Amino acid sequence: MDTRARPGRRELNKLQTRERLLGATRELLAEVGAVTTVEEIAERAGVSRATFFNYFASKDDLLAELYAALLAQMDEVVEGLLVGDLSTEERVVGVFADFGHHARERPSYLLAFTSALERVSTSEQVAERSDRLAGLFARVLEPGLAAGEVRTDHPVPFLARMVSAIYIASLRQAWGREETAEFAAGFERAGRFAAEAVLVR
Structure with a gap:
C-alpha cells in the first residue's frame, strides 16, 4: 500500500499553476519564437505578472x-x-x-x-x-x-x-x-x- 502523503489542494494548485506557466511558454515559443515576454506568458497562463515571479525569478x-x-x-x-x-x-x-x-x-x-x-x-x-x-x-x-x-x-x-x-x-x-x-x-x-x-x- 502506498503510504506517501498526497499533496493537499494548495500544493496541487501550485503545481497546476507552474504547469500552466510552462505550457504557456511552450505554446508562445512555438507561435512567436524567442521574443515572447514574461507578460505574454503570464497572460496566456491566466495569471498575473506578479504570480509569474512567485514561481520563476526570470x-x-x-x-x-x-x-x-x-x-x-x-x-x-x-x-x-x-x-x-x-x-x-x-x-x-x-x-x-x-x-x-x-x-x-x-x-x-x-x-x-x-x-x-x-x-x-x-x-x-x-x-x-x-x-x-x-x-x-x-x-x-x-x-x-x-x-x-x-x-x-x-x-x-x-x-x-x-x-x-x-x-x-x-x-x-x-x-x-x-x-x-x-x-x-x-x-x-x-x-x-x-x-x-x-x-x-
Missing part, C-alpha cells in the same frame, strides 16, 4: 526548467536504447533520431526554445549543459567499447564530447530556418556521421 529560470525536462527525456531515451539489443551505431543514431522525431512534431517550439536558451545562458551554464550531454553519450558508447565496436585510440570521454559537439552543431545549423522537415532528416544524418566517427571500421 524568464531565463523558466527556460532552464524546460531544458531540465528535455534532458530528463533524453535520459529516458538513452535508458531505453541501452536495454535494447542494439549496436552502438543504432544507439548513437537513435539519440539523434529521437530529437529529429520531436522536431517533426513540434518544430517551431524546439528550434525557438534551444535558440532562446543559448542566447540567455552564461558560459558556465553552456559548459555545464555540454558536460551533461557528453555524459549521456558516454553512457551510450561505453557498452560498445566492451563489445569491440568503439575505437580505442581515444578515451570514451573524448569520443563522447566529439559526438555531443556534432549534436550541438546540428542544432545551431537549424536556428532561423523554416524547412524543419529537412532539418529533422539532416539531424538523423548527423547521427550516422557521428556514429561513423567513433566506431571501429
